Amino acid sequence: MSMNKLAILPVLGLLLSATPVLAENLVVASYGGKTPEHWRTYVFDAFTADTGITVEQVIVPGKIVAGMQAQQQTGKVQWDISTSLAASDFATLAAAGYLARVPDDVKQELSANYGLISDYGVASKTGALMIICNKKAVEKCPTTAAEMMDVENFPGTRFMPNFQPLEALTFAAYASGVAPDAIYPLDVDRAIAELNKIRPSIAQFYDNSTTARQLLSSGEVVMGLLWNGIPPQILGEGNVNVDLQVSWDGAVTYSQWTAVYNNGPNTETAWKFLKWLNTHPEAVAAYASAEGTDTANKAAFALQTEEIKEWSPVKDHGVPTLPVNTEWYMAAGDTKTKIDEFWKNYIN
Template sequence: MTMTPDSIRRRLLLGAALAAPALRTGRAQANGEVIVRTPGGAYDDVMRRVVYDPFTAETGIRVTPVAATGAKLIAMVRANNVELDLIDTGDAQLLTLERLGALAPIAYDRWRWTKPEDITREVRLTHRVGNFTYASVLAYNTETFPGDAHPNSWADFWDAGKFPGPRMLADIASASVNFEFALLADGVPKDQLYPIDVDRALRVMARIRPSIRRFWDTGALAAQMLSDKEVVAGSIWNGRLQTLIDRNAPLGYTWNQHMIQVQALGVFKDARNVEGAQKLADFMLQPRMQAQYAKALIYGATNERAFDLLTPAEVARMPGGENSRRLGFYQDIAWWHENRDRVSRAWSRWLLR
């Protein structure tokens, strides 16, 4: 039996639809559906409660979240068979899709729930818009380094004599190597990190390598190494770390010299429901929505008005605010996109030395 594109689409999405029941009112059926790529898991639970169900109640458009890898998204484009409408993923993956010509411009001029000028300038781009930020921070064990006697900069992290103990840093398999932190440790100002001097970064990495227990490739591994005290200091994503701290793990971190990273939204230009996807992006980014899911997920808001709806204690746990931008820096994903293959080859050779 020959399957039509619509039958294929229904079969692919059946499992996701059953796992995340939609509001199937008459109004929702009439106004359609937005299929959104998401990270899945607890993220979907929060977004269903905070964003998707209220969006359906407001517009009649139901939302079906579907997990998909970056490779799957690219395969859809190359096969000319786009099965999704809105993409909620890392900014780097969206940049790849943008350069393939797969994304529609964000319809800022038609927004009615969110004011475009309230979105942080660095993440308000033509074909993608940040919906939250996270950060790579310098974490440490508070039993090993009690009180103020802890590393407070990447230069401190590289000083294994003053701050002894096994360490960890990110591997290329995590998305990118921590070359930015190596250059900061070597005295490069944060506004001069890019373009990255790869040879210099590798020379600096060589100085700390004897103290590196492992280069981590997943957030789960980084969290486990800190939690098990396999390492006493290292880079880690702030959300993973905060979860451990909230469970009373003896861990701390500094916002000094943290690297801000972005999760963003993009709309497939060949999506079946471009208009609905644009509406969902607009709805998701309004201050009250962002404040709720940023708080629940320990991410940073990209709508600067959202911070006004959070307590100082809640803001202190999040990247992306005014203080965060002063102490940290945004990762240059365009540089990484253009240089990833070269870095990967150089990194692999360096590891074998």
């Protein structure tokens, strides 16, 4: 070997050792409102500090299913995970084959703290859609599901989320007179007919809590279905425009899901994140408390306040509440297609 070649080898070694290692990244698709800010403040920043893995949030309110469908169909999946999927969206994405199966080792590790783990995700909390009404804006407020659907005796503009069709139909079935334990399998035609009764009174469909609160404060809507974490926040603020009355009668309860997408760019990193959540209950509790909701992480739930637990759907509120049947929705076939088509037209 010549002297020139010997001189070049150390230089090559230095160049090779200086080649940058690409940092790990995680792309999270979120609905919007203050939730992404809360995830960033209480969870993602701590996760990045611990692991060096950066987290990018993509805010797509009400468009997660359509966005993932487009990505899967083009073969260019850009998102890795969603941390708070509504039950309807979770069922739709799983049925379409867009969610990755949870590996056995992840299931085993998370089972210590999470009670509900499906093949395609981890239930991160139990939420509820409950009846709310601004007493300052109406003569009388509905307190039952049937009254919420009675626009003649309880007039006023209404609202509900634009991405929870299964929850809306479950509420409507109960309002029409179906017993809580007989709602599933869902009589879809009956539930649709009930929802159609109030459609002219629905002024807005919202896709995040910030919008919902603005609609109430402005007087654009006076009653409707709202997530259980929001009323205690409104009640605690002393808003002069809103005197909120709430009812748990017929509240629709559901799991929100953390799920990883098939063919995502950073799937292994997403599983790392789930394992990290399992071992950091203080971060999970801080996030959930900022949202005003409980969490399905048992260690984190133990760290939450009694006020949070008081507003939890897990608590017995003395009236019938209605758990959605996600498994039925996933397997409903043509009936699910009928529901999805109805909802697409209903909210537009």
